[in-house]
Amino acid sequence: MPELRKDPVIKRWVIIATERAKRPSDFGTAKTTEKKGGFCPFDYGNEHLTPPEVLAFRSPNSKPNEPGWWIRVVPNKFPALDPKIKLRRKGMGMYDVISGTGAHEIIIETPDHNLSMADMKRKQVQEIIWAYKDRYDVLSKRDGIRYVLIFKNYKREAGASLEHSHSQIIATPIVPKRVEEELEGAKEYYEYKERCVFCDIINQELSDGKRIVEENDSFLAIAPFAARFPFETWILPKEHKNNFVKISDNGVSQFAEVLSSVLKRLKKALNDPPFNYIIHSSPVNDRGKEFYHWHLELIPRLTKVAGFEWGSGFYINPTPPEDAAKFLREVEI
């Protein structure tokens, strides 16, 4: 059974996923993003090979767990956290452990095995965001859930184990450390200035202009001032909202527009790089209503970048964000 363990020094929770336990021999050779012998569990006709769907957008005359869908959400077959596990907290000597309760779901973003998000029609990206919102809403209301994490790993180098376009949702009984840090920092700023730090960032970036990648009425995409990675990009809603689930109907369409353009720019500028994106939202209990501001952070995973950084929290970024933004802005899409 998976469990959550807490680092006793810096209080980071880690999922130790025994269900997906790897032996040393599993490392170093795996290159399984390609469709093995033409087979993919996310393709039409293979619906019975995933756990039963928990949500699908499908044509009215189609049946659950059969073809006819354009978005399909299923529990992960090898979940990092599992709703069947009961919440239990215990000590192990000086250490703290929580049983691996929660949820781990896969959003299959298209039936088309070869279509990547950058090449999807805007309508399809919009549908993906609707699926995020629907599942966020359901999972965040479950007992014992404190955080819902929505993310996408694109390509093997960014941690994707299947190449068919998909995102993931993990619902956790704890608030991830990075989120706690953002909440704390944003709160401190709010107490000092009586303004949301993210709203201030948006205003400063709009007036500077140098780090803007893309913009529409409701969203702004920027290369952040203290970017850790080359071509790191954040997408922020211009209106102050602490939680992603509060996105409006029009917001979904506007968010899809900016996300889609950013992905097209990255694909063209950097030769379709691997990337990770994560939606940063407040915890489920509406903490941070005044001072937190949801947004998406995207990190392209470029060759030779990073190293000791991930272990020290100290980053060296060889590409000034102003240069990255200019380059992405000027790419023709």
Place this chain on the structure above:
Amino acid sequence: MPELRKDPVIKRWVIIATERAKRPSDFGTAKTTEKKGGFCPFDYGNEHLTPPEVLAFRSPNSKPNEPGWWIRVVPNKFPALDPKIKLRRKGMGMYDVISGTGAHEIIIETPDHNLSMADMKRKQVQEIIWAYKDRYDVLSKRDGIRYVLIFKNYKREAGASLEHSHSQIIATPIVPKRVEEELEGAKEYYEYKERCVFCDIINQELSDGKRIVEENDSFLAIAPFAARFPFETWILPKEHKNNFVKISDNGVSQFAEVLSSVLKRLKKALNDPPFNYIIHSSPVNDRGKEFYHWHLELIPRLTKVAGFEWGSGFYINPTPPEDAAKFLREVEI
């Protein structure tokens, strides 16, 4: 000129290294760990191609910046931080910036181009640690320096741009965020328990036994209880000391013994994996004397591991540390 920029939300400092600025075309193709046409600036006879050495262990009849050395420390030719830059703090709108003052040096660990640290004699590893200590001592006494970071990136996948065995030292005008977090966590624990959290970890691990990888009189190597990565390994001095520079003469030799064995085990168990290690030490002003405890953290960089984790601070580790430790312990070296 390089500069340090602070993230206004979570207060992470990032070096924006304009001197090593990369264009988009620099990414995705570079695979430069191999010796290009047989040429390497760290080999005997090429000493004039690096900046002049700041330290060398060499035979008495040899001359500086000529062959005859067995360890050589030189400033990085493309430094992330530079001692020639004057410390200057400024605001840019809402953002904070510090000029890129500091130091960035390379420890060339051997004249033998093809020798990796795992295969070195223990005496040579000892000499490397002596070089770390010597340079730590010099750099930490410079004006404006708040932290000295010693680390090693092994292989391209872990961020090394040259294959010739080397480590790096960066001296910074700020304390890295991860260090601040460890100091804070350790301080809180100390205030609650009146004991060092790392000393408690050592005692708990010695009595549990399950996560021990290697041990001698003065050092303990463990797979940490809440390991983020498969085969993550920490090496801790058994005696409480906040700062690496306080290591004793005998400590250097004992540390070399454990580090050397751990590297041999990893090499054999995981087919010579890429890795990063970082020495975690207190800041230079002796902060954390009672409650901080220096140690080394080693992260093997195994295929398909990681992804969204680095952006969220939330990790999924598919290999329980108990399994990793058992496997490493049982490898014959």
